[in-house]
Amino acid sequence: MSARLPVLSPPRWPRLLLLLLLLLGAAPGPRRSGAFYLPGLAPVNFCEEEKKSDECKAEIELFVNRLDSVESVLPYEYTAFDFCQASEGKRPSENLGQVLFGERIEPSPYKEDDKIRWASRWDYILESMPHTHIQWFSIMNSLVIVLFLSGMVAMIMLRTLHKDIARYNQMDSTEDAQEEFGWKLVHGDIFRPPRKGMLLSVFLGSGTQILIMTFVTLFFACLGFLSPANRGALMTCAVVLWVLLGTPAGYVAARFYKSFGGEKWKTNVLLTSFLCPGIVFADFFIMNLILWGEGSSAAIPFGTLVAILALWFCISVPLTFIGAYFGFKKNAIEHPVRTNQIPRQIPEQSFYTKPLPGIVMGGILPFGCIFIQLFFILNSIWSHQMYYMFGFLFLVFIILVITCSEATILLCYFHLCAEDYHWQWRSFLTSGFTAVYFLIYAIHYFFSKLQITGTASTILYFGYTMIMVLIFFLFTGTIGFFACFWFVTKIYSVVKVD
Secondary structure, eight states: OOOOOOOOOOOSOOHHHHHHHHHHHTSOOOOOTTOOOOTTSOOOOBOOGGGOBTTBBSSOOOEEOEEEETTEEEEEETTSSTTOOOOSSOOOOOOHHHHHTTOOOEEOSOOOOOOOOOTTTTHHHHHTOTTHHHHHHHHHHHHHHHHHHHHHHHHHHHHHHHHHHHHHHTOOSHHHHTTOOGGGGGTTTTTOOOTTHHHHHHHHHHHHHHHHHHHHHHHHHHHTTTOTTSTTHHHHHHHHHHHHTHHHHHHHHHHHHHHTTOOOHHHHHHHHHHHHHHHHHHHHHHHHHHHHHHTOTTSOOHHHHHHHHHHIIIIIHHHHHHHHHHHHHSOOOOOSSOOOSSOOOOOOOOGGGSHHHHHHHHTHHHHHTTHHHHHHHHHHHHSOOOOOOHHHHHHHHHHHHHHHHHHHHHHHHHHHHTTOOOOHHHHHHHHHTHHHHHHHHHHHHHHHTOOOOSHHHHHHHHHHHHHHHHHHHHHHHHHHHHHHHHHHHHHHTSSOOO
């Protein structure tokens, strides 16, 4: 009997039926030779030696990638040491994500055993994952807590705002109008352009680019197209999406900069194209120089660096200019209330309504919904463990967006009631401060969980961590700003303003 192990690839079916099959195929089931495997992989059929043909292989090719150590973040090629010699053969090509992660695929000197079956080749890795059941329980516990707190915040906001709006709309006489207080009192200053509006608009453009990239990447990962079996696919997808999303980045930056009253559109589009990506690339290039000096396989070849720069300058930058063109071409965002010519004096604030305490407190709740997932993500990056629970990660992503939005709106409402109308930067920094907790946790993780030694490995760890912190800062800060922008526009459009 032939032991054929087909790996089915998605045929040309209607989209709805295809998505249904993908979701069904991702569900665990009993082992069988004809099971549907993760989508996004090419179909491969295996059979016995005497029945092999061009469409059916008899041998399973084994490959090796790199050598890692718990005491170093420097990976090396499998053939870097004398005792690890790969067999001679054609070396398969790596995708962009594999190159960025230091994967160097080589033919393996080992032969398959009738016992390394294709359909179950990942089982020994997944079954060896430590404390997997604890992760499931912790994630569900965290989700329940965050959903409960989010519901409480939403309920308080809706009830309080409903009473405020009803009371303000009942003020018809002149005497009542003179008794305005709270957030309605600052209606003439609420849409006053913020200080450093150029920088804020640039951050919003880059944050929008990262937000859309993250959502699309995680969505495809949930469907199985970016599974661990398809090495490097996750990073490749993220980089390609970031390059192609230059248009919304330029559009958002230009749209808000124009609404802030800015006129230096050339400076705005140049900063959107080069400021944040330039910081990330400069950090990445310095880390790559260290990897080159250490002879690590994670060092990006010169040709790949040129390719990344070409994607940036030849695709991302032009798309950013196109988005900025359409953003500046449209009229400025219309606000529901007029802005007074003379700024209103902000009264003395209590300790809890001052900028710094509010910003520090605002990042606690969003960080609380991600720190469990953060632990396992850091394990997958630095402790060489496999991460495959993208469904839970996507759910945590959605809850993070909701939590950042609600926490920032709540603090924004308190500040407006205290007659402080400087909400633009504060809303961005309130949710963006979650990245500071991210950094603190990464430092704690380095000293408590890792066994890394050596100056080079330490510099690499914190260098790459700073890249992640910057990206996370832009991502969460943009969520907070958009949430408060919607909130402020909504509440001032439903009240009667004389």
